[in-house]
Amino acid sequence: MMDDLHPGGQPTDGMGCHAGADQMEAAARAAGKSDILDQYAKDYPQGPHDKPQSMCPAFGSLRVGLRMRRVATVLSGSACCVYGLTFVSHFYGARRSVGYVPFNSETLVTGKLFEDIREAVHKMADPAKYDAIVVTNLCVPTASGVPLRLLPDEINGVRIVGIDVPGFGIPTHAEAKDVLAGAMLKYAREEIEAGPVAAPEAGMSDRPTVTMLGEMFPADPMSIGAMLAPMGLAAGPVVPCREWRELYAALDCGAVAAIHPFYTAAIREFEAAGRPIVGSAPVGHDGTAAWLSAIGDAFGLPKDQVAASQNTFLPAIKGALAANPIKGTVTLSGYEGSELLVARLLIESGAHVPYVGTACQKTRWSEADRDWLEAHGATVKFRASLEDDLSAMEAVKPDLAIGTTPVVQKGKELGIPALYFTNLISARPLMGPAGAGSLAQVINAAIGNKDRMSDMKAFFEGVGHGDTAGVWEGEPNLQPAFRAQHQKKLEKRARAAKAAEMI
Numbered sequence: 001m002m003d004d005l006h007p008g009g010q011p012t013d014g015m016g017c018h019a020g021a022d023q024m025e026a027a028a029r030a031a032g033k034s035d036i037l038d039q040y041a042k043d044y045p046q047g048p049h050d051k052p053q054s055m056c057p058a059f060g061s062l063r064v065g066l067r068m069r070r071v072a073t074v075l076s077g078s079a080c081c082v083y084g085l086t087f088v089s090h091f092y093g094a095r096r097s098v099g100y101v102p103f104n105s106e107t108l109v110t111g112k113l114f115e116d117i118r119e120a121v122h123k124m125a126d127p128a129k130y131d132a133i134v135v136t137n138l139c140v141p142t143a144s145g146v147p148l149r150l151l152p153d154e155i156n157g158v159r160i161v162g163i164d165v166p167g168f169g170i171p172t173h174a175e176a177k178d179v180l181a182g183a184m185l186k187y188a189r190e191e192i193e194a195g196p197v198a199a200p201e202a203g204m205s206d207r208p209t210v211t212m213l214g215e216m217f218p219a220d221p222m223s224i225g226a227m228l229a230p231m232g233l234a235a236g237p238v239v240p241c242r243e244w245r246e247l248y249a250a251l252d253c254g255a256v257a258a259i260h261p262f263y264t265a266a267i268r269e270f271e272a273a274g275r276p277i278v279g280s281a282p283v284g285h286d287g288t289a290a291w292l293s294a295i296g297d298a299f300g301l302p303k304d305q306v307a308a309s310q311n312t313f314l315p316a317i318k319g320a321l322a323a324n325p326i327k328g329t330v331t332l333s334g335y336e337g338s339e340l341l342v343a344r345l346l347i348e349s350g351a352h353v354p355y356v357g358t359a360c361q362k363t364r365w366s367e368a369d370r371d372w373l374e375a376h377g378a379t380v381k382f383r384a385s386l387e388d389d390l391s392a393m394e395a396v397k398p399d400l401a402i403g404t405t406p407v408v409q410k411g412k413e414l415g416i417p418a419l420y421f422t423n424l425i426s427a428r429p430l431m432g433p434a435g436a437g438s439l440a441q442v443i444n445a446a447i448g449n450k451d452r453m454s455d456m457k458a459f460f461e462g463v464g465h466g467d468t469a470g471v472w473e474g475e476p477n478l479q480p481a482f483r484a485q486h487q488k489k490l491e492k493r494a495r496a497a498k499a500a501e502m503i
């Protein structure tokens with residue numbers, strides 16, 4: 001395939017998440033995106049996990065936009081990326097179309113792509129239909145320097161929010177949610193500074209509110225609200241929000257609970273608005289006790305007001321944990337950002353959790369959870385790679401592995417019961433008394449499947465593995481000589497690339 005050239009002269013088209021991240025980044029910098037890439041490097045520090053090992057990161061921001069009322073989303077990127085992203089978003093139940101501005105080598109090189117995007121948003125900007133239009137540059141347009149910042153801020157009263165979400169700058173889809181949440185909060189904060197704004201449709205709370213950061217099970221904000229009520233406080237909006245006006249209410253809070261601790265851009269906006277941030281979350285007995293105290297401190301509440309809530313809810317949480325014990329060793333990993341909270345709950349339920357891996361970065365707001373987990377015998381790995389998660393599972397040989405799809409697949413191969421974090425664990429209540437007993441049933445049922453997994457492993461024994469997988473009538477037709485020859489070619493190519501770098 002011919003590589004296309006972007007205006008900065010670096011080849012960009014034909015690259016993707018599986019090739020040339022360094023080259024893409026160099027191209028993006030040459031094309032004037034250094035500021036934004038430097039900000040991403042600060043917000044989402046990388047290494048050792050520095051490239052997507054899961055789905056395309058842009059899925060995170062796409063999903064946030066698609067879930068908001070009266071918000072349109074438009075992607076600008078390679079057709080294959082957009083196909084994959086729209087497919088996944090509809091698989092996960094998006095009820096709206098995803099806009100797409102296609103490009104080819106010529107429109108990318110000449111800058112016509114930007115003109116096409118501008119024309120598309122002008123055509124779409126109907127205030128009867130939309131409060132905002134989100135335009136997202138994927139890898140190739142970011143590397144080519146398509147300047148979304150030059151789009152108008154607003155057309156006919158419809159806000160235009162342009163973001164770059166390249167796989168070579170944003171390590172996980174969780175952090176891509178923060179890119180859009182942060183961009184929207186910044187826009188809304190500047191609107192508030194400029195003058196009065198509309199109240200949310202759901203109305204305003206008469207008590208001081210706590211804004212919650214991170215997508216949660218729908219019952220969790222209600223549980224949190226119930227625990228805040230005896231303290232004279234109320235649960236505010238959850239960010240990412242579901243409608244534009246909620247952003248104003250979110251900024252109008254008394255404190256922000258960083259339930260998911262990786263929302264660095266969103267936190268920057270809340271701090272700019274003068275809001276204190278509280279880390280961790282009300283999970284399990286210890287987590288809830290500490291979190292309620294921290295919220296009380298953030299609002300400067302008297303101790304007895306905090307104790308009123310603690311005395312009401314902590315015994316109920318203790319009771320729920322005791323009534324729903326989990327026995328067994330569990331390794332846990334994921335890329336949602338809530339892994340540490342789930343691990344706390346498992347340990348308080350009685351499980352032994354020697355390893356917790358999260359693809360997200362370490363932040364100030366995850367420190368309390370990490371300290372608690374380490375004090376309870378867990379090794380916590382931030383920016384964990386798939387290799388980290390697999391080697392932990394292979395070394396520990398747990399009764400249950402909770403993880404991403406490839407971890408679960410490997411677990412099954414080894415005869416270890418395994419559960420998907422995203423679909424089966426993070427889609428349950430975790431907070432307060434409702435969360436305390438919610439994991440036991442699914443975890444214990446999975447651990448109880450150990451014998452079935454062993455039977456299955458025995459049943460499939462001998463069907464082959466890797467490139468010899470399957471049932472063979474004769475011996476698999478292995479060609480080690482071809483493989484060695486190909487390996488030599490790869491090594492030669494790598495040496496030539498290295499030599500070219502040194503010229």
Ligand code: SF4
Nearest residue numbers: 016017056081139167
């Ligand atoms: S936009 Fe996503 S799918 Fe496309 S190349 Fe970048 S990381 Fe990969």
